[in-house]
Amino acid sequence: MRQLSFILWMVLCLLLSGVSGCENDPPAPKYNTKHTIIIVVDGPRWSETWGNPQHTFIPYRDTAIRPYSRFYSFCYNDGETVTNSGHTAITTGVYESVENSGQELPTLPGIFHCYRKFTGALPEKTWVVASKDKLNILAGSKDTTVMQYAPRYDCGINGPGSGYRDDTTTCRVALNVLRTHQPDMMLINFKEPDASGHTGVWPLYISGVRSSDSLVHVIWNYVRNSPYYKHNTTIIITNDHGRHTDGNQDGFRSHGDNCEGCKHIELLIAGPDVIAGEEQQRVSQRDIARTVSTLMGFRMPTGDGKLLPLR
Secondary structure, three states, X not given: OHHHHHHHHHHHHHHHHHHXXXXXXXXXXXXXXXXXXXXXXXXXXXXXXXXXXOOOOOHHHHHHHHHHOEEEOOEEOOOOOOHHHHHHHHHHOOOOOOOOOOOOOOOOOOHHHHHHHHHOOOHHHEEEEEOOHHHHHHHOOOOHHHHHHOOEXXXXXXXXXXXXXXXXXXXXXXXXXXXXXXXXXXXXXXXXXXXXXXXXXXXXXXXXXXXXXXXXXXXXXXXXXXXXXXXXXXXXXXXXXXXXXOOOOOHHHOOOOOOHHHHEEOEEEEOOOOOOEEEOOOEEXXXXXXXXXHHHOOOOOOOOOOOOOOO
């Protein structure tokens, strides 16, 4: 009898220790999101997107996408306002200074690595498709223990060091990947309007804002009309950074500091777990990774962000 009591006591202790160890990490609630697609429009300034009262240069996002989305009026890049650091913050949930030429990998694993490790998903179920060749870094990490969980990537003209390609090509590649591999998680980078903004030619920059808007709409339409994706996919549209405000350095031509123009970025989220409307709470770029991991039901132990308000 005494031996039985001891066994029961040990079982109770084990159960309680298990509860104690998880008290700050409760099971995630059930969400309806099965797939996530992140579209990064590279480097528009807020004043030419949502800061323009008529939303003149983003008609598709304004009329076809925003009514179905949670629109975040105050989303900020609180890290370095350059391409690779901005994209790294989106995928790792951590602000880190990453060398911007594509020669340095993120220190921590990203959403693709964590998703594949947690779920056992095949490599072709996670993709990075980018107009900028240097964004292949999102498939890597300095943490070599997660490299076996790297996503597939198709970046630039022909991979790292090959140069940037046209956004229309990236759009075609992304659509082909969606049709052929039906990935669970994907990030798409359109280089415009950043590439044209760096020319310092205003009409080219505005053309880049407009063209990227139309390509975002192409991806949106495909996902929303695909029998495979349309009822279970969360679409996230955001930027890596903005551009200098007028009167600061060389204005829209460049970016990279802490001015409002560089830090204020757009964020729209649409999907089965999102209620459309406007969210005025200030949120951070790094919150995207935590939100994706929560919706998709996997753990992101190294991310610093929080779950974005979705309702």
